[in-house]
Amino acid sequence: MLFSHLGFEPRIHPDAVVAPTAVISGNVTIAAGCQVLHGAVLTAEGTPIVLGENTIVMENALIRASSTHAVHIGAHTLIGPMASVAGADVGEEVFLATGTRVFNGAQLGDRSEVRINAVVHVRTTLPPDTVVPISWVAVGDPLLILPPDRHEEIWAAQKELDFPGYVFGLDRQTPDLMVQLTERYGRSLARHAQDVPVD
Template sequence: MQFEHLGASPRIHPEAVIAPTAVISGDVTIGAGCQVLHGAVITAEGGPITLGDNVIVMENALVRATATNSVHIGSHVLVGPMTSISGATIADEVFLATGTRVFNGARIGEHSEVRINAVVHLRTVLPPESVVPIGWVAVGDPAQLLPPERHDEIWALQHELDFPGYVFGLDRDTPDLMIQLAERYGASLARHRDDRRID
């Protein structure tokens, strides 16, 4: 399914294959030889998304751009099932295994691997040929790789990256943070009411 969103329509190379249950919305460019499998969602929420050539986006993966952070995925990249990419830059020949999470402003260098259920956090920079082990967290610039049981160290680094401020423009100490966040984000997402299906 393809949708025009905010006046922009997907541009899909004729050699790309898009499953009938995948959703492609807005300012999305998909290169030659790409495969987007069932249940995948590629949605440009105000910023563009570009997939190079021969990118595979597997079942139920989510690729989302924001007005602040576009998405660029290089060529010969595999985006595993149930992986989530939000506002990040992925270089060529990167492997993102099942269930990985890549957050806003992150950059992953070429020939890197992010293994099953690993996280590349907000504004984290992974140099080329990095490996994030299964279930581990990459955080910071330059990235530090930590197992999830080292939560206090992860939080110390993550706190400085200011997720609510960077992603939602809200101060973490706001007393009604979740009320403001949900109402502001909900208003932004409501722009989908005017989407138009084009396929």
Template sequence: MQFEHLGARPRIHPSAVIAPTAVISGDVTIGPDTQVLHGAVITAEGGPITIGASVIVMENALIRASAIDPVHIGDHVLVGPMVSISGAVIGDEVFLATGTRIFNGARIGTGSEVRINGVVHLRTVLPENTMVPIGWVAVGNPLLILPPDQHERIWEAQKELDFTGYVFGLDRETPDLMTQLTERYGRSLARHSADRQID
């Protein structure tokens, strides 16, 4: 299904194959010979999404751009099942295995690999040909790649990246943080009420 969102429509190359249960919404450009499989959601929430040539977006993957962080996915990238990409730049020939999570402002270099359930955190930069092991967390710039049992070290690096400030414009110490966050984000998402299905 394709939707016009905020006046922008998806632009899909004629050789791309989009499953009938995939959702493509807003300012999305999909290149030649790309495959988007069942249940995938590609939604431009105020910022553009550009997907290159010969990309495979597998079942139930989520690709989301924001006004602050557009998404760019290079050529010959495999986005595995249940991968989540939010506002990131992905180089050419990257493999994102099942269940990986890529956060806002992240940059993944050409030829890199994020293995099953790996995480690339907010504003983290993976140089070319970097590998994140199964379930591990990549965080920061300069880059740290840590196992999930090293929560304190991950949090120490992550805290400086300021997730709530960067993504939502709110200070983590705000007394009613979740009230403000959900109300603000809800107003932004409510813009979908005017979306129009175009296929």
């Protein structure tokens, strides 16, 4: 299903294949040789999404560009089932395994591997050829790669990266943070009410 959003229609190369149950919304460019499988969602919320040639987006993966963070996926990259990429720059020949999460402002170097259920946190940089092990967390720049049981170390690095400030423009110390966050984000997402299906 293709949708116009904020006046932009998806641009899909004729040699790309997009499953009929995938959702492509807004300023999305899909290059030659790409495969976007069933249930995948690519939604450009104000900045573009660009898939390089021969990229594969597997079932139920989510790629989301926010109003301030575009998504660029390099050529010959595979995004596994149920993986999500939000506002990140992913290099060429990258492997994002099933269930991985890549957050806003992250930069993944060429040939990186993010293995099953691993996380690349907001504003984190993976140099080329980096491997994030199964369920581990990559955080920061300079990079730390930590197992999930080292939560205090992950949180110490994460806190400095300021997820609510960087992604939503809200101070973490705001007393009603979640009220402001959901109301602001909800207003932004409500713009989809004006989406128009593209024939």
